[in-house]
Amino acid sequence: MGFLISYEERAVKAKGLNKLAKPDQEKIQQYLFPDEYQNLSLLLNLPKLGLPENPILFYPGCGADILMPLKYIEILFPRLRNVTFIFNDIDNTFGLIKTVLDDVGISFELNRNSLQFYWNGILVDLQFLHENVFTLKDLPAFDIYFERAFRIMKDDYPDYENQIYQQLNPKGIFISDSGFQHMPLEKLPVSQELSAYKEMIVGIKK
Numbered sequence: 001m002g003f004l005i006s007y008e009e010r011a012v013k014a015k016g017l018n019k020l021a022k023p024d025q026e027k028i029q030q031y032l033f034p035d036e037y038q039n040l041s042l043l044l045n046l047p048k049l050g051l052p053e054n055p056i057l058f059y060p061g062c063g064a065d066i067l068m069p070l071k072y073i074e075i076l077f078p079r080l081r082n083v084t085f086i087f088n089d090i091d092n093t094f095g096l097i098k099t100v101l102d103d104v105g106i107s108f109e110l111n112r113n114s115l116q117f118y119w120n121g122i123l124v125d126l127q128f129l130h131e132n133v134f135t136l137k138d139l140p141a142f143d144i145y146f147e148r149a150f151r152i153m154k155d156d157y158p159d160y161e162n163q164i165y166q167q168l169n170p171k172g173i174f175i176s177d178s179g180f181q182h183m184p185l186e187k188l189p190v191s192q193e194l195s196a197y198k199e200m201i202v203g204i205k206k
Contacts (some may be wrong), residue, residue, distance in 0.1 A: 007064050009095040015107035019118045023070075027104040031067055042191040043075045046202065049173060054082040055143035058167075060133040061150045062087040064096035066126075067104070069146050070119050072175060076202075085126040086142065094128040134160065143169050147176040151197060154179070165205070174203045 029037050059069055066087075073080060087097070094113060101108055101117060108117035115126040129136065134157050145168055154160045165183050174180050177195035185203030194200040 007096050007100070009099050012095075012098045012102045014110035017109055017116060017118060018107045019121065019123075021106055021118060022120065024105045028067055028071075031100060031104070036068070039191070039194050040071055040075065042194055043072065046076060046188050046190060048078055049076050049204075051077055051080060051143055051173075052169075054084060055080075056084045056086060056140065057144040057146055058086045058088070058139070058142040059146040060088045061147070061153055062089050062093065062097075063091070064093045064100055065148060066097045066100050068148060070124070072146065073122065073144075074120055076175075080122055082123045083125070085124060086129060086140070087126060088129040088131060088133050088136065090130075090132050092130045094130070097126070097128070139167060141167055141169050143172045145172070145174050145176065147178070149177065149196070151178040168205050170205060172205045174201055174205070176201050 057069060057073070059065075069085065073083060077083075098108070098110070098115065101115070106117050106119065108115045113128045113130070115124075115128075117124055117126075134154075145164055161179055161183065165180070168174070174183070174185060176199075178197045178199045180201055180203065181199070183203070184206045185201070186206060187201060187203045190200050190202045192198040192200050
């Protein structure tokens with residue numbers, strides 16, 4: 001029998017910050033395919049990466065995928081205490097993101113299109129941009145680029161990866177399941193099982 005993941009937005013009340021709240025691992029698994037969840041352990045052997053204080057992570061085409069970037073930063077950056085997420089999607093999935101967080105036991109503060117919450121002791125500021133990334137203006141520089149299942153969308157924009165490279169700060173980190181192979185990066189020995197395309201890359205901008 002196949003594994004079905006269903007997202008259904010519902011009205012969610014902002015319950016405020018709770019630093020002690022821990023995400024429910026069983027609930028998390030309901031939002032991830034079994035192999036995706038199991039493959040997260042493949043990140044454990046990578047070197048732990050350093051970042052500036054309160055780095056910015058940019059995630060285009062995010063959909064309702066809040067859990068995977070949270071798991072990645074939790075594993076790859078164990079010393080991280082504050083992070084800003086800039087999530088972007090052409091569809092307004094902000095309500096779904098709030099629903100997922102609430103479902104896994106994470107409360108948050110809400111201010112228009114932004115959230116603030118704790119994830120295993122990391123304070124996360126999330127800003128949601130409901131725009132087309134390929135026409136997005138005034139995108140700030142960022143320290144982490146996170147991408148999943150975005151290959152088809154960017155195929156028609158051959159200069160997209162170069163533009164993203166230019167926006168990434170020096171020593172910034174690419175985390176992508178496809179692309180960026182030609183960029184001048186210090187590539188870490190990451191398992192290709194983390195990518196459906198077998199093109200997984202975790203690299204540091206030179």
